[in-house]
Every structure is written in C-alpha cells, then in structure tokens.
Amino acid sequence: MDFTTLLMSFGNTAYTVIVFIIALSIIVTVHEYGHYIVGRWSGIKADVFSLGFGKVIWSRKDKRGTVWQLAALPFGGYVKFAGDANAASAPDAHAVEGLSPDEARHTMPGAPLWARTLTVAAGPVFNFIFSALVFVAVLFTMGKSGDVLIVDEISKMPIEVGIEPGDEIVAIAGTPVPEGLEGYSDFIASLPHEMSLPYTVLRDGVEQTVEAPHPFPARIDEFSMKSAAKDAGLETGDMITAIDGVEVATFGDLLAYFSNFKGGEATLTVLRDGQTFEAKMTPRQRDLPLPEGGFETRYMIGIAGGTYFTIGSVPVSFGEAISAGVGQVWAVISLSLSAIYNMSIGAISACNLSGPVGIAQVVSSAASVSVSSFFLTIATLSTAIGLMNLFPIPVLDGGHLVFYAYEAVRGKPLPDRAVGVMMTVGLVVILSFMVLGLSADLFCV
Numbered sequence: 424m425d426f427t428t429l430l431m432s433f434g435n436t437a438y439t440v441i442v443f444i445i446a447l448s449i450i451v452t453v454h455e456y457g458h459y460i461v462g463r464w465s466g467i468k469a470d471v472f473s474l475g476f477g478k479v480i481w482s483r484k485d486k487r488g489t490v491w492q493l494a495a496l497p498f499g500g501y502v503k504f505a506g507d508a509n510a511a512s513a514p515d516a517h518a519v520e521g522l523s524p525d526e527a528r529h530t531m532p533g534a535p536l537w538a539r540t541l542t543v544a545a546g547p548v549f550n551f552i553f554s555a556l557v558f559v560a561v562l563f564t565m566g567k568s569g570d571v572l573i574v575d576e577i578s579k580m581p582i583e584v585g586i587e588p589g590d591e592i593v594a595i596a597g598t599p600v601p602e603g604l605e606g607y608s609d610f611i612a613s614l615p616h617e618m619s620l621p622y623t624v625l626r627d628g629v630e631q632t633v634e635a636p637h638p639f640p641a642r643i644d645e646f647s648m649k650s651a652a653k654d655a656g657l658e659t660g661d662m663i664t665a666i667d668g669v670e671v672a673t674f675g676d677l678l679a680y681f682s683n684f685k686g687g688e689a690t691l692t693v694l695r696d697g698q699t700f701e702a703k704m705t706p707r708q709r710d711l712p713l714p715e716g717g718f719e720t721r722y723m724i725g726i727a728g729g730t731y732f733t734i735g736s737v738p739v740s741f742g743e744a745i746s747a748g749v750g751q752v753w754a755v756i757s758l759s760l761s762a763i764y765n766m767s768i769g770a771i772s773a774c775n776l777s778g779p780v781g782i783a784q785v786v787s788s789a790a791s792v793s794v795s796s797f798f799l800t801i802a803t804l805s806t807a808i809g810l811m812n813l814f815p816i817p818v819l820d821g822g823h824l825v826f827y828a829y830e831a832v833r834g835k836p837l838p839d840r841a842v843g844v845m846m847t848v849g850l851v852v853i854l855s856f857m858v859l860g861l862s863a864d865l866f867c868v
Contacts, residue, residue: 442790443783444497446797448474450550450805451500454812457549458502458542463487465538468529471503473510498779504542506530536827543823550809551752557802558748561795566736567743570603573735580642580731581662581694585633586622593630594623595638611638618664618672636731641677643726645792648781649867650725655704657693657726664699665692674728681706684722691724710771712758718771755806774867778860817842817849 452474459469468488473479475494482492501510506518519527527533531542572592577584586592592600596617601610614620614637622635636642641663646653663671667690671677684706691702706722713719739747765771777785782804789800813821822845830836837845 439783439787442787442797443779446786446801446804447499448497449801450553450808453553453805454546454550454808455500455502457545457547459489461545462502462504462531462538462542465534465542466529467531467534467538467542468505469502470505470507471501473503474500476501476510504531506532536830540824540827543820543827546820547809547812550805550812554755554802554806554809555745555748555752557798557805558751559744561799562739562747563741563744565795566738568604568734569737571735572600572604575733575735578642578644578731579660580636580640581660581696582619582636583634584731585635586624586732587626590622590624590626592622592624596620597623612675614638616672616676637673638730638732639674639728640731641671641674642728642731644729645727646788647723647725647727648777648785648788649707651704651707652691652702652724652726655691655702657691657702658695660695662694663691664694666690677728681722681724686722689724708772708774710762710765710775712761716761718762718765720771751802752806755803756810759807759810772867773859774863776860776863778857778862778864780861780864816852817845818853819849822846822849 455472455474459472462469470488471490471492473492473494475492475497476499477494477496479492479494482490484490503510508518518530519533522530522533528535531539534542574586574588574590574592577586577588594600596615598610598613601607616637618636618640619634620637621632623630623632643652643657643659643661643663645659663677665671666677666680669680671680686706688703688705691704693700693702704724706724708720709723710718710720762771762775766773766775786797786800786804790797812819813824815821815825817823817826826837826842836842
C-alpha cells in the first residue's frame with residue numbers, strides 16, 4: 424500500500440468516525456433530554472446531564488443546579504438525577520436519609536412512582552417522536568412524486584442519455600406512461616429488458632423521440648453494509664452489463680440472476696466512463712424481510728439501484744406527512760422485532776446483527792449520499808435505539824420500568840441488594856450483545 428492509498432484510507436476512516444459520533448450524539452442528546460425534561464416537569468432534580476463518558480472536558484452549572492457537561496468519550500451519555508448512585512440510575516439507598524419530605528420528593532428514589540415511570544419512559548418516547556418528526560420534515564420538505572412524468576434531475580450515466588431535465592415523458596418503447604402514474608411500477612416492469620430504449624417526450628411543447636437508458640438500469644446508486652461489490656473496487660455510477668457472461672440490461676435482470684445464485688464466485692462485466700472491465704467477487708448470504716412476514720435467504724453483492732432520473736415533486740399536506748412519518752417509525756419497530764425474533768429462533772443468521780463498526784459504515788454512506796439521507800438514517804437508528812432501551816433488561820430503561828411495575832403490584836420497591844444483582848446481570852447481557860455485534864462486524868462477510 425503506497426502513501427497516497429494509506430492517506431485516503433485514513434481519511435475515509437476519520438470521516439466515518441466523525442460522522443458516526445455526530446449521529447450518535449444527536450440520538451443520545453434527544454434520548455437523555457427526554458429523561459431530563461420530563462423529570463424536571465415531574466419535580467425530580469437532575470444533578471448532571473452528560474454527553475459522553477469519562478474525563479470532563481467542558482461543564483457549566485445552570486440556575487437549577489444541573490451540571491451540563493461534555494466528556495472525553497463521545498459514545499453515549501446520561502442524566503444523573505438526585506438520588507441516583509451512578510450514571511446507570513441505580514438507586515442510592517442512603518440518598519434520602521436526613522432529607523425532609525419536600526427535599527426527598529425532588530430525588531429519584533423519593534419521587535412518586537408515576538413521576539419515576541414517566542421520567543424513565545420519556546427517553547425512548549423522545550427517540551420515537553424525534554424520528555417521526557424527521558420523517559415528517561423530510562417528506563414535507565421534499566414532497567412526493569407528481570402525477571406527470573416530468574424529468575427533474577438526471578444522474579451521471581456511462582452511456583448516452585437523450586432525455587433532458589424538463590422533458591415530459593409520454594411513452595417509453597411505444598408504451599404510454601399510465602395516466603396519473605397509476606401502476607407506475609408495473610409500467611416499468613413491463614418495458615423491454617434492453618439497455619437503451621426509445622422515449623417519446625414533450626420538449627418545449629414539441630413531441631419528439633430520443634434514445635435513453637432503461638429507466639431502471641443495472642447501475643450502482645449506493646452500497647449496502649459489507650458490500651462484496653464495494654470490496655471488489657466497484658464505484659457508485661458503475662453500470663453492470665453482464666454477470667458470468669450473461670447479459671443484464673436492467674437492475675431487475677441483476678436481481679433475477681442473483682435470486683437463483685447458488686454460491687461461489689461471480690464475474691461482473693462493468694462499464695465505467697466508457698471503459699469496460701471485469702470484476703470478480705463472492706456474493707454474500709443475506710436474510711431479507713418478506714412483505715408477508717418472515718425472511719428469505721439470498722446471495723447478494725451489496726448494491727442498491729434506482730431510476731437514473733428524478734421526477735418533479737409536488738407538496739404533501741401536513742396530515743399526509745404526519746401519517747407517513749408515524750407509519751415509518753412503526754415500520755422500523757416491526758421489522759426490528761421480526762428480525763430479533765427470527766434470529767433468536769435460528770431462522771436467520773446472527774450475522775444480520777450490526778455492531779458499532781457496521782452502523783458507523785451505514786451512517787457514513789448515508790451522509791455521503793445527501794443531507795436528507797443522513798437524517799433519515801439517524802431517524803431510523805433513533806427508533807431502533809428507543810426500542811432497544813425498552814427491552815426489559817436491567818440497566819436499560821425497560822429494566823427500570825419492570826422494577827417500577829413490580830413496585831406498583833407489590834406496593835414496595837425491590838430490595839436494593841436484588842436490584843444491584845440484576846443490574847450486574849443486565850450489564851453482562853448488554854456487554855454480551857455488544858461483543859456479538861462487534862463479532863458480526865469483524866467476522867461475518
């Protein structure tokens with residue numbers, strides 16, 4: 424490896440780490456602020472609001488006596504309420520000793536059960552609300568595709584593109600564009616599987632026919648995590664023209680080929696900047712969610728495609744955006760629970776689990792695509808982290824909610840000794856999951 428390659432590799436790694444820290448800091452701030460503000464509204468005093476762990480590099484105390492601080496290890500955060508023994512909110516058995524009833528009321532262990540429950544639940548809830556707001560904002564800002572096929576922007580292509588921004592496409596390969604774009608996906612699927620097709624367009628009010636690529640070409644838009652294609656040196660914008668000597672004209676052809684792939688090495692013929700070359704790679708097994716539920720195991724090379732031109736958008740109503748945003752949060756939750764269940768029963772591989780390295784790569788790739796893609800990824804991760812924190816594992820918010828449920832039923836809290844043992848067990852479980860995720864990052868291909 425020469426110095427230039429080494430420098431580029433270091434630069435890419437540094438970029439990935441920085442972008443990951445920014446994304447994680449946003450998610451953690453939202454989560455912890457949920458705890459803080461609901462705790463404050465509920466009359467519980469916060470001693471420390473920390474973004475990061477370890478040595479404090481900056482701090483400030485506000486008028487309410489809360490210390491706001493940045494710490495050296497930016498991989499998490501916490502709110503330490505009055506009466507907490509540590510950052511994990513383990514109760515301090517002696518916290519309320521010697522305090523008046525009014526003073527004890529403003530500590531975590533001395534607060535009413537409803538106040539403690541709302542404060543703990545607020546972290547995950549704020550994650551869900553934040554995610555929905557991001558989904559809503561992106562959709563409300565960017566709009567949705569209109570009902571007329573007017574070309575907005577065209578991506579760089581390695582072959583000639585006859586259409587231009589502003590063209591209204593009225594037919595492709597002699598097939599009229601469906602009115603109102605109803606059944607647009609079926610329309611695209613019905614087109615001839617050829618690399619170039621005749622387009623009938625209205626340009627400056629004049630109808631004319633031009634040659635342009637198939638709307639859904641076998642072109643790389645982006646890479647997925649642990650991509651065999653990226654590892655083989657392919658780049659975004661590359662067009663795949665053949666696999667193992669079998670010609671592919673569309674992304675659908677590519678998907679169809681690998682849906683029947685049985686493993687081993689594949690040789691791709693790739694077109695880049697007018698030059699053709701071959702790239703060898705070994706497709707990797709992936710478990711994909713099915714529309715009807717469950718998962719399907721397939722071999723994939725880790726790329727995503729799409730149309731090479733965007734369609735002019737139209738505004739959406741605020742109601743539509745809210746409905747879609749909430750629906751997207753629920754979709755992430757449902758898919759996450761389905762994946763966890765299927766991994767737990769061995770229906771899909773544990774390699775589908777992502778650790779910090781894999782997540783950092785996903786966030787970095789999203790940031791490289793666009794600002795909106797970056798924030799959509801943050802919103803998805805925020806939902807996943809909110810869900811994870813609701814799992815009934817001591818140390819996590821869900822574990823504390825289980826303790827409070829016990830207290831509500833029995834009329835008294837769990838003994839401090841039992842809580843301490845369970846917190847230790849919970850910490851071991853969390854660390855085990857972290858090791859499993861990191862192992863998937865490092866050893867799964």
